[in-house]
Amino acid sequence: MTTTVDEEVTPDTSGTAPKPTKRQRQAAGIADAASGGIMVLLVKLLALGIVDAIALFALFILVTADQWLIAAIVAVVAVAVNWIYFSRRKLPAKYLTPGIIFLVVFQVFTLVYTGYIAFTNYGTGHNGTKEQAVSSLMASSLQRVEDSPTYPVTVVDQFGTLGLLVTDPDGDALIGTNEQPLQQVDAEFDGGKAVAVDGWTTLQFGEVLARTDEITDLAVPVSDDPNEGALRTPDGSSAYQYTSTVEYDEAAGTMTDVTTGTVYTDIGTGAFTSADGEELLPGWQITVGFDNFVRAVTDARLLQPLVYVTLWTFAFALISVGSTFFLGLFLAIVFNDMRMRGRKYYRVAMILPYAIPSFLSALIWAGMMNESFGFINQVIFGGASIPWLTDPWMAKVSVLIVNLWLGFPYMFLVCMGALQSIPDDIQEAATVDGAKPWAIFRLIKLPLLLVTVAPLLIASFAFNFNNFNVIYMLTDGGPRDANAPIPVGFTDILITMVYKVAFTGQTRDYGLASAYSIIIFIVIAVISIIAFRRTKTLEELN
Amino acid sequence: MRVNKKSLLAVGAAAVVATLGLAGCSTGSGDNNQAEAAGGTLTVWVDAERVDALQAAADAYSEEKGVEVELVGKDNADIKDDFIQQVPTGKGPDITMGAHDWLGELSTNGVVAPIELGDSAADYLPVAIDASTYEGTTYMLPYAVENIAVLRNADLVPEAATSFDDMIAKGKAAGLDHPFVVEQGAEGNPYHLYPFQTAFGAPVFGTNDEGYDPTDLQLGNAGGEEFATWLGAQGKNGTGNFNTDIDGDIAKQAFLDGTAAFWLTGPWNVGAAIDGGVNVAIDTVPSPTGEAASPFAGVKGFFVSSESANKVAANDFLVNYIGTEDVQLELFEAGNILPALSAAAETASSDPIIEGFAAVGAEAVPMPAIPAMGSVWQYWGIAEAGVINGADPVATWQKLTSDVQAAISK
Numbered sequence: 001m002t003t004t005v006d007e008e009v010t011p012d013t014s015g016t017a018p019k020p021t022k023r024q025r026q027a028a029g030i031a032d033a034a035s036g037g038i039m040v041l042l043v044k045l046l047a048l049g050i051v052d053a054i055a056l057f058a059l060f061i062l063v064t065a066d067q068w069l070i071a072a073i074v075a076v077v078a079v080a081v082n083w084i085y086f087s088r089r090k091l092p093a094k095y096l097t098p099g100i101i102f103l104v105v106f107q108v109f110t111l112v113y114t115g116y117i118a119f120t121n122y123g124t125g126h127n128g129t130k131e132q133a134v135s136s137l138m139a140s141s142l143q144r145v146e147d148s149p150t151y152p153v154t155v156v157d158q159f160g161t162l163g164l165l166v167t168d169p170d171g172d173a174l175i176g177t178n179e180q181p182l183q184q185v186d187a188e189f190d191g192g193k194a195v196a197v198d199g200w201t202t203l204q205f206g207e208v209l210a211r212t213d214e215i216t217d218l219a220v221p222v223s224d225d226p227n228e229g230a231l232r233t234p235d236g237s238s239a240y241q242y243t244s245t246v247e248y249d250e251a252a253g254t255m256t257d258v259t260t261g262t263v264y265t266d267i268g269t270g271a272f273t274s275a276d277g278e279e280l281l282p283g284w285q286i287t288v289g290f291d292n293f294v295r296a297v298t299d300a301r302l303l304q305p306l307v308y309v310t311l312w313t314f315a316f317a318l319i320s321v322g323s324t325f326f327l328g329l330f331l332a333i334v335f336n337d338m339r340m341r342g343r344k345y346y347r348v349a350m351i352l353p354y355a356i357p358s359f360l361s362a363l364i365w366a367g368m369m370n371e372s373f374g375f376i377n378q379v380i381f382g383g384a385s386i387p388w389l390t391d392p393w394m395a396k397v398s399v400l401i402v403n404l405w406l407g408f409p410y411m412f413l414v415c416m417g418a419l420q421s422i423p424d425d426i427q428e429a430a431t432v433d434g435a436k437p438w439a440i441f442r443l444i445k446l447p448l449l450l451v452t453v454a455p456l457l458i459a460s461f462a463f464n465f466n467n468f469n470v471i472y473m474l475t476d477g478g479p480r481d482a483n484a485p486i487p488v489g490f491t492d493i494l495i496t497m498v499y500k501v502a503f504t505g506q507t508r509d510y511g512l513a514s515a516y517s518i519i520i521f522i523v524i525a526v527i528s529i530i531a532f533r534r535t536k537t538l539e540e541l542n
Numbered sequence: 543m544r545v546n547k548k549s550l551l552a553v554g555a556a557a558v559v560a561t562l563g564l565a566g567c568s569t570g571s572g573d574n575n576q577a578e579a580a581g582g583t584l585t586v587w588v589d590a591e592r593v594d595a596l597q598a599a600a601d602a603y604s605e606e607k608g609v610e611v612e613l614v615g616k617d618n619a620d621i622k623d624d625f626i627q628q629v630p631t632g633k634g635p636d637i638t639m640g641a642h643d644w645l646g647e648l649s650t651n652g653v654v655a656p657i658e659l660g661d662s663a664a665d666y667l668p669v670a671i672d673a674s675t676y677e678g679t680t681y682m683l684p685y686a687v688e689n690i691a692v693l694r695n696a697d698l699v700p701e702a703a704t705s706f707d708d709m710i711a712k713g714k715a716a717g718l719d720h721p722f723v724v725e726q727g728a729e730g731n732p733y734h735l736y737p738f739q740t741a742f743g744a745p746v747f748g749t750n751d752e753g754y755d756p757t758d759l760q761l762g763n764a765g766g767e768e769f770a771t772w773l774g775a776q777g778k779n780g781t782g783n784f785n786t787d788i789d790g791d792i793a794k795q796a797f798l799d800g801t802a803a804f805w806l807t808g809p810w811n812v813g814a815a816i817d818g819g820v821n822v823a824i825d826t827v828p829s830p831t832g833e834a835a836s837p838f839a840g841v842k843g844f845f846v847s848s849e850s851a852n853k854v855a856a857n858d859f860l861v862n863y864i865g866t867e868d869v870q871l872e873l874f875e876a877g878n879i880l881p882a883l884s885a886a887a888e889t890a891s892s893d894p895i896i897e898g899f900a901a902v903g904a905e906a907v908p909m910p911a912i913p914a915m916g917s918v919w920q921y922w923g924i925a926e927a928g929v930i931n932g933a934d935p936v937a938t939w940q941k942l943t944s945d946v947q948a949a950i951s952k
Contacts, residue, residue: 124647124651127626127629127652128652128849132630133652136652136653136655136848139656139848142679205608206608208854209582209854210582212852215854216854233854234657235658235854235857235862236854237858281650282649282651370787373787389728390728478728479728482925487920487921487924504916506650507913
């Protein structure tokens with residue numbers, strides 16, 4: 001907001017003019033709107049009507065899906081929104097409500113959830129609940145009895161109890177249920193397959209599908225001897241004879257491998273673990289307290305790379321902020337000069353790098369910087385082989401160059417705005433006093449500029465500290481440090497190193513990753529707070 | 543400060559509408575899936591490029607069995623992680639398309655249900671069944687087998703090469719500086735170099751009766767060191783046949799431009815080569831030794847979610863429907879990859895290109911799906927890239943072996 005707008009709104013208090021001035025009319029309009037014209041009321045009603053309709057629709061769906069907590073939240077928010085906008089008094093709330101809702105949905109929830117995940121073992125092998133893990137372990141432990149035949153089956157029902165009507169390879173019909181082992185029965189046959197039997201209702205395919213859960217659990221013992229296994233049907237038309245290699249004892253919380261006799265116990269680590277420490281995966285998700293944080297700071301593999309990665313992260317963030325700021329400022333001053341023609345077109349060209357998605361730019365730069373085939377070496381340097389991305393030091397330089405290219409337009413825009421808000425009369429006064437241009441810039445303009453821009457520089461530092469995109473897309477942290485025990489490279493910054501540690505190969509360790517991101521957040525928060533304190537001294541200049 | 547109250551109110555209201563709308567949508571869509579599923583809908587995640595190929599089969603199945611099959615086209619790169627994250631919440635699909643090397647991860651996360659192929663298992667190519675089996679249990683219905691082979695520009699070099707050196711010699715005779723290209727990169731590309739490694743008798747893992755054995759690391763045996771020495775001799779300081787600056791796009795361009803006559807790549811690039819006007823022939827990978835150069839086979843297939851509420855319909859759809867020759871051929875036409883069903887594979891092999899890949903595939907070995915393979919990938923490529931760029935081959939290879947061993951036993 002510039003000061004000119006402020007002036008315009010200042011009510012004309014003289015009141016002596018016979019005709020209402022433009023400003024008075026505007027003031028009257030504002031007062032009218034505040035008291036609520038009929039159009040405003042209509043728009044308000046319409047908008048709130050839409051909000052309520054959507055809320056009702058969401059409630060309806062949520063309630064039918066038994067999502068009570070979310071339904072309650074939606075209801076409370078909808079009521080609150082109505083109350084705020086129909087109330088005559090809640091003026092500040094009317095302005096703040098939409099922003100707060102967005103803040104909660106897109107920021108607060110994410111932050112709280114990340115915080116929660118940091119205290120769990122969520123990751124590969126600890127992906128769901130204990131029940132899911134148990135059922136998955138049981139399912140994968142089923143082994144088809146070797147050389148057993150495929151049995152054509154018909155699913156039948158008697159007073160709600162499901163049974164399997166089986167045709168054995170000799171062409172005899174057998175029937176059995178979960179409790180009742182297979183026994184011979186007289187049945188109707190259709191093309192060599194038993195399809196119906198007296199006293200039982202044959203299920204059609206649609207009915208079979210509707211009772212999928214029961215059929216998945218249906219295991220008909222082949223005989224009274226449990227070691228012979230049971231018949232199960234995965235598709236409702238064929239059954240196979242399976243034995244299970246593990247037994248689950250829910251009361252004791254143990255899984256027993258019946259082939260080896262090993263007992264796996266739930267010892268509170270989120271997986272069944274044997275006496276000698278072997279884990280049965282999948283496990284399940286549990287809260288682990290500060291384990292992730294302890295692992296994050298005590299990981300021996302990180303010790304050696306952590307030092308140079310941290311140094312490089314700070315260097316990368318500081319140099320990026322500095323280089324983009326000074327280039328942006330320089331260009332802003334140049335293009336702020338009234339004597340230059342066609343400034344508008346240059347300005348648009350300047351902003352272009354900012355308008356292209358950084359993912360894309362980084363990939364294009366990676367192609368251009370290829371040592372043997374890249375545009376830069378082939379065309380600009382006439383076939384030289386400069387190892388832009390493959391030499392540890394050159395790669396760092398390249399990353400900084402690309403980040404400068406990506407980042408200067410932002411600084412250019414910011415500086416241009418800030419420069420234009422510095423009154424010209426200050427410069428004139430200084431010129432009259434005999435100051436040289438450099439002195440004017442250094443002693444007057446730059447301090448005034450920093451008052452506005454310093455908080456943005458801090459924000460830019462925080463952004464570059466976590467500038468995952470550029471590193472990941474341009475070098476992916478490379479060239480790799482072949483001596484490091486983890487796949488870290490010479491241009492990795494903290495956040496990309498964390499990514500590699502938490503998501504190596506097939507392992508996804510979301511708990512550890514969240515813990516790291518909280519640690520990095522604390523580091524950046526501390527730096528930013530200190531920096532903001534320091535900028536207070538700048539503000540006293542004003 | 544002047545504030546136009548009307549517009550502000552309007553914007554505020556619009557924002558609230560949008561927010562609630564978003565909330566409504568997100569919960570709404572997930573919920574719809576469940577509600578419909580109870581009435582008999584199979585949700586299938588499909589690689590976006592194959593939705594059309596599967597659509598006819600899905601419609602036919604719906605008509606025949608009365609089960610709605612909803613195909614959701616997804617970006618292939620996102621399917622695995624989304625599946626792992628969404629299955630435990632109960633909002634995932636009933637079936638997803640995938641590749642066999644995901645199996646270790648899916649199984650460790652407990653998101654995939656075993657599938658029983660029954661007697662039809664014998665109807666598939668053996669490599670497809672091997673790849674679909676993890677720790678003795680079958681989890682995947684295979685539909686295609688994919689492996690790399692050498693694409694030859696038959697106009698430049700009319701005859702197939704008999705060995706690696708013969709290939710280079712034939713290319714040079716045709717007047718090319720670097721007749722052979724293969725996709726590498728700053729971090730190497732072990733997948734594309736694996737045929738040469740196996741030719742020296744150095745597979746990654748040994749095998750037992752349940753498949754690959756993670757405790758038997760074969761990577762660093764004597765053959766591995768010989769391979770490293772050979773690779774070094776073909777690298778930057780040697781013949782220069784391998785170059786880590788050549789990535790997939792550069793290799794493709796070289797082959798299309800005719801500056802390379804041999805390109806070691808997969809069936810996914812054949813279309814581009816033929817469209818580029820190259821007279822393509824498919825050869826087996828020329829071996830640098832006398833032994834066969836076996837590439838990795840990647841097997842594509844379908845998985846059933848462990849939390850699916852429609853397991854019966856899902857199994858029926860996969861085993862009794864996707865596993866038929868007609869559907870396998872339709873999927874083949876969409877992707878031009880060899881079908882996993884033997885009968886469909888034979889039909890498809892009437893095409894000389896497919897026949898060429900199938901011949902190489904006969905020598906292929908399934909890419910290990912065991913989680914230990916993740917530890918291999920992260921060190922393997924960088925070591926090979928190092929060797930190509932002039933690092934001491936044997937020392938680098940020994941360090942690779944010890945790094946991998948340490949990562950596996952961690």
